[in-house]
Amino acid sequence: MAVLLLAAGTLVTGFAASSDGGAGQVTGTDQQVAPPTDGTTVVATDSNTWLGRDGEGPRASAELFAVAPNGTVTYYNDTHTRYWDVDPVEGEAATVEYVYADHLTPEECGGESVCTRNGVERVNLETGEVTSVYSRVTPGKHSTRWHDVDRLDEDHIVVADIGRDRVYVVNTTTGLVTWSWDARSEYDPATSGGPYPEDWTHLNDVEVLEDGRIMVSLRNHDQVVFLERETGLQAEWTLGSDGNHSRLYEQHNPDYIPEAQGGPAVIVADSENNRLVEYQREEGGWTKSWAWSDRQLQWPRDGDRLPDGDTLVTDSNGNRVFEVNDAGEVTWSMDVAFPYEAERLETGDESTDGPSAQRADLGEQTNVSAGGASEPESGGSDGGPLEPARNAIAGLFDGPTANAVMYVLPAWMSRIHLAALVTIAVTLVVWSAAEAYWSAWTVDLHRPVELERQ
DSSP: OHHHHHHHHHHHHHHHHHHTTSSOOOOSTTOBOSOOOSSOEEEEEOOOTTTOTTOSSTTOOOOEEEEOTTSBEEEEEOOSSEEEEEEEOTTOTTEEEEEEEEEEOHHHHTSSSOEEEEEEEEEETTTOOEEEEEEEEEESSSTTSOOOEEEOSSSEEEEEETTTTEEEEEETTTOOEEEEEEGGGTOOTTTSSSSTTTSSSOEEEEEEOTTSOEEEEEGGGTEEEEEETTTEEOGGGOBSOTTOTTTOSSOEEEEEEOGGGTOSEEEEEEGGGTEEEEEEEETTEEEEEEEEOOTTOOSEEEEEEOTTSOEEEEETTTTEEEEEOTTSOEEEEEEOSSEEEEEETTSOSTTTTSOOHHHHTOOOBTTOSOOOTTHHHHTSSOOGGGHHHHHHHHHTTOSHHHHHHHHTSOTTOOHHHHHHHHHHHHHHHHHHHHHHHHHHHHHHHHSOOOOOOO
16 A cells, blocks of 8 residues: 555656646746756757647647747747757857658548658747748658758758658759668668668758768667768768667767867767767777766757857756756756757857867766756655655666657656556556455355255
8 A cells, every 4th residue: 555655646746746837838938947048948849748749639739949048938839740850040140940740631641541741941039930941741650750951051951851761962942852862772671770661760860060971860770870972871980880779779869079179079869878978089980988867867869069068958758958067967957848859049050069078078977866956846856765765666667668658658757657657557456466366265265165965
């Protein structure tokens, strides 16, 4: 009974905290949602708080919003089903481009199955004016939704075509594809990656480098690869290898730090390892130069190195966006339901203007025990004498299985709440089995014995 009460109390507390503004969704402008900071933060979410992470219908919406330096929401949009990558527009102080996905009904798709409109839009965060850049419809949803594009020049963008396992360059004026690279040119679908053709590479990120190369994240291959448009894959630059989960484990949003900032280095949201990690290019290979995690970090999907050496982190299953300083401390945080990416404006595109860990002398910060500023609001560190037991239980639910389950649960549920839910279910099953067993035994014990007639 005590176990049931403790687990139920954990669930009730988590639900109450979310209802009171914990890990819920932003609902409009002028809200105070974050402490003051030194710049505007733009957040894209891949969420539907109460219907589960993927919703129940084609119109379930996510959010794109901007938070001013004083912590209030100055721009808000929830017209699309999903928001993914967000990039500042060069030369524009308050304009960003973002990737969206809209789930369409079978009727809208002209057939019996659902489909997805993947697209790129540009928005002025001050005026709210939205301009369409490029879009295409793909069959199905889930593993056909684009997660990233990157600007090549004024007329061309590079698309991470997740559904067709390829990268391509398209002229946004004419709609003509001018270059493409297919992962099948270098990898065998029968012996690598995820299930083919359903979700083989899960190609979820592209980044155009200053030297013209394109850096690509092959999530289901646990690799970040580099492409020359003339010659294809640069195998000697590949970071990670298929199945080597100590290196990378189904990563998101790798950011390239150029030589001018202490690189070449790559900072990666190492999602299934529940950490942020950075690798420095040394002597023709990659050496781990920095890593960070705390006990709340759960399936991070973005990490940007800021010019001052801090790191802006998007913690998807942890339902927060926060900033880590050079000492590994969380100095700024806001609760966000299932964020995908965050961008701090006026600091350059992603990590381009931030120093490498080696140059910033960040040192090793893996498994930082203190969760920092965000934990009291989200139940991370103010749990009293039961906190060690709760953390031990939560530790059993790390890794890909827990992350997959949490993906479909309401956004307020952390791995602690998942552990509590599983504990309740197991306890009730064991209790019911014990009751049935003892009830049957009691019946047998008290059954009247008929005397044999002589």
